[in-house]
Amino acid sequence: xxxxxxxxxxxxxxxxxxxxxxxxxxxxxxxxxxxxxxxxxxxxxxxxxxxxxxxxxxxxxxxxxxxxxxxxxxxxxxxxxxxxxxxxxxxxxxxxxxxxxxxxxxxxxxxxxxxxxxxxxxxxxxxxxxxxxxxxxxxxxxxxxxxxxxxxxxxxxxxxxxxxxxxxxxxxxxxxxxxxxxxxxxxxxxxxxxxxxxxxxxxxxxxxxxxxxxxxxxxxxxxxxxxxxxxxxxxxxxxxxxxxxxxxxxxxxxxxxxxxxxxxxxxxxxxxxxxxxxxxxxxxxxxxxxxxxxxxxxxxxxxxxxxxxxxxxxxxxxxxxxxxxxxxxxxxxxxxxxxxxxxxxxxxxxxxxxxxxxxxxxxxxxxxxxxxxxxxxxxxxxx
Amino acid sequence: xxxxxxxxxxxxxxxxxxxxxxxxxxxxxxxxxxxxxxxxxxxxxxxxxxxxxxxxxxxxxxxxxxxxxxxxxxxxxxxxxxxxxxxxxxxxxxxxxxxxxxxxxxxxxxxxxxxxxxxxxxxxxxxxxxxxxxxxxxxxxxxxxxxxxxxxxxxxxxxxxxxxxxxxxxxxxxxxxxxxxxxxxxxxxxxxxxxxxxxxxxxxxxxxxxxxxxxxxxxxxxxxxxxxxxxxxxxxxxxxxxxxxxxxxxxxxxxxxxxxxxxxxxxxxxxxxxxxxxxxxx
Numbered sequence: 001x002x003x004x005x006x007x008x009x010x011x012x013x014x015x016x017x018x019x020x021x022x023x024x025x026x027x028x029x030x031x032x033x034x035x036x037x038x039x040x041x042x043x044x045x046x047x048x049x050x051x052x053x054x055x056x057x058x059x060x061x062x063x064x065x066x067x068x069x070x071x072x073x074x075x076x077x078x079x080x081x082x083x084x085x086x087x088x089x090x091x092x093x094x095x096x097x098x099x100x101x102x103x104x105x106x107x108x109x110x111x112x113x114x115x116x117x118x119x120x121x122x123x124x125x126x127x128x129x130x131x132x133x134x135x136x137x138x139x140x141x142x143x144x145x146x147x148x149x150x151x152x153x154x155x156x157x158x159x160x161x162x163x164x165x166x167x168x169x170x171x172x173x174x175x176x177x178x179x180x181x182x183x184x185x186x187x188x189x190x191x192x193x194x195x196x197x198x199x200x201x202x203x204x205x206x207x208x209x210x211x212x213x214x215x216x217x218x219x220x221x222x223x224x225x226x227x228x229x230x231x232x233x234x235x236x237x238x239x240x241x242x243x244x245x246x247x248x249x250x251x252x253x254x255x256x257x258x259x260x261x262x263x264x265x266x267x268x269x270x271x272x273x274x275x276x277x278x279x280x281x282x283x284x285x286x287x288x289x290x291x292x293x294x295x296x297x298x299x300x301x302x303x304x305x306x307x308x309x310x311x312x313x314x315x316x317x318x319x320x321x322x323x324x325x326x327x328x329x330x331x332x333x334x335x336x337x338x339x340x341x342x343x344x345x346x347x348x349x350x351x352x353x354x355x356x357x358x359x360x361x362x363x364x365x366x367x368x369x370x371x372x373x374x375x376x377x378x379x380x381x382x383x
Numbered sequence: 384x385x386x387x388x389x390x391x392x393x394x395x396x397x398x399x400x401x402x403x404x405x406x407x408x409x410x411x412x413x414x415x416x417x418x419x420x421x422x423x424x425x426x427x428x429x430x431x432x433x434x435x436x437x438x439x440x441x442x443x444x445x446x447x448x449x450x451x452x453x454x455x456x457x458x459x460x461x462x463x464x465x466x467x468x469x470x471x472x473x474x475x476x477x478x479x480x481x482x483x484x485x486x487x488x489x490x491x492x493x494x495x496x497x498x499x500x501x502x503x504x505x506x507x508x509x510x511x512x513x514x515x516x517x518x519x520x521x522x523x524x525x526x527x528x529x530x531x532x533x534x535x536x537x538x539x540x541x542x543x544x545x546x547x548x549x550x551x552x553x554x555x556x557x558x559x560x561x562x563x564x565x566x567x568x569x570x571x572x573x574x575x576x577x578x579x580x581x582x583x584x585x586x587x588x589x590x591x592x593x594x595x596x597x598x599x600x601x602x603x604x605x606x607x608x609x610x611x612x613x614x615x616x617x618x619x620x621x622x623x624x625x626x627x628x629x630x631x632x633x634x635x636x637x638x639x640x641x642x643x644x645x646x647x648x649x650x651x652x653x654x655x656x657x658x659x660x661x662x663x664x665x
Binding site for chain 1: 495
């Protein structure tokens with residue numbers, strides 16, 4: 001009965017008798033200023049049967065439901081619109097889009113011709129294979145460099161550095177993540193590219209062994225624009241993403257597990273190899289794919305550094321090339337001048353392919369995470 | 384050296400084979416082996432002092448229980464014995480910890496090798512994220528004590544020694560995190576024993592376990608002597624009475640009293656110890 005006084009005004013006088021543990025005066029003392037105390041002061045507690053805003057809850061629920069479906073709607077809208085834009089290109093190019101390597105907008109001065117009911121400039125032919133190769137190889141270079149660097153940086157920040165320095169380094173990682181990609185692009189074109197082509201790549205090219213796989217390092221080194229420079233700049237762009245995620249992951253490794261390894265006489269390296277990394281391995285894969293997604297879709301920097309060469313495969317790791325994203329941004333302007341809209345349609349199809357690639361990378365990561373967490377633990381679980 | 388063994392406990396008729404008294408110590412030292420002892424050990428972090436001039440010896444092949452109220456420094460003391468505090472920022476020490484006549488804080492001592500000889504098991508089971516078998520032999524691998532083909536046999540024999548093998552014989556390649564808490568702690572004991580330590584430090588090894596698991600861990604610990612020298616920190620006085628031959632009572636960073644467990648825990652000399660062991664202070 002004592003519990004009901006708060007809600008029922010009529011009984012409030014009876015329960016405020018001295019000695020009652022829930023008497024309003026006691027609560028006043030404890031909670032003066034907040035809601036409970038005010039009930040008691042006003043001496044007119046609210047009834048539980050009365051609804052204050054009867055429609056408020058329902059409205060909020062529906063509004064939130066709508067908001068939660070918005071991302072899904074946006075995704076469906078983007079995919080649908082992209083698909084409709086790409087439809088003419090799909091009709092004309094067909095499967096050849098994924099097997100050929102020409103990237104020719106055709107003649108815009110001649111009269112458009114019709115194939116399968118779609119108007120397009122004569123000589124127009126689009127094959128996306130070199131762009132897929134460019135996209136995957138730049139991202140691969142970026143990932144191969146960025147993942148070890150990020151793991152190393154994250155471990156040193158979490159485990160070894162004094163708090164102040166690790167805080168500062170963590171902050172600078174976040175600042176690096178905020179650098180606009182066009183600034184990275186400028187730096188790549190003006191500083192990194194020339195530096196590499198003048199001082200580094202000729203040396204590597206000269207001394208690389210002429211055996212399969214490693215012979216991609218041989219051959220002409222170019223002027224500094226191309227695959228290697230793009231990959232390096234991309235790796236710099238994704239290091240902050242992967243490293244700051246890894247930093248949070250390593251913070252979750254329980255101290256007890258780490259101490260257990262040290263108490264067995266393991267070296268720092270063994271503690272990292274045997275405990276830290278396996279403990280969060282699934283998270284590291286997730287972080288890497290987050291970085292891979294950024295690398296696959298990165299546009300501006302690559303468009304500036306890659307050399308924007310479409311239609312040919314890179315001959316070695318220094319070759320100029322282009323990626324899907326970079327091609328879309330650098331060619332959209334001229335594509336919009338195509339009166340038949342076929343060029344734009346082809347770019348839209350390229351966009352669809354890029355979307356599918358990111359999606360596949362994500363699915364692959366989920367698969368890996370599942371496999372890894374079968375033997376180790378998912379992040380945040382355990383002792 | 385013998386000074387470190389000195390104490391003000393007088394020789395009583397009920398004392399066992401180990402004698403703490405100053406007079407008898409020289410006669411006894413021929414039979415008596417003390418693999419591990421601390422001499423005037425003071426320990427602290429930055430500006431604070433946690434332990435003040437502790438001189439304590441751990442006779443070979445016995446279990447010594449360190450008891451005392453929370454925050455009295457017994458865990459810090461334990462962690463100083465295998466240099467686990469080296470990783471803590473601001474750690475400092477004075478005096479020495481002597482293992483087999485070598486000061487373990489000497490520059491020539493490699494803490495990694497030291498920790499092989501002085502093993503440690505913690506309050507909470509802390510298996511590594513690898514299979515049960517790999518957990519047991521992880522220390523063996525790290526110190527390169529065996530060939531790769533012998534690892535499975537080592538893992539099996541260690542698990543048999545801690546009495547865990549029958550329960551998990553068909554799960555050697557599974558994750559240890561699916562084992563019960565007690566089984567995990569036995570696994571951690573097997574892991575610590577696999578590298579062949581001469582001293583084992585136990586930091587409240589049963590604090591997070593249920594009574595049944597506690598009794599299996601306790602009986603294992605009792606079975607490990609006299610092969611090993613064991614130092615156990617415990618909050619559980621009943622446990623100390625059950626398994627320990629010697630006991631030391633810590634209070635506010637001081638070693639108040641030490642000697643045979645029966646004496647320290649049942650009939651202490653000092654008033655603070657008496658208050659603690661009778662439950663008037665805890």
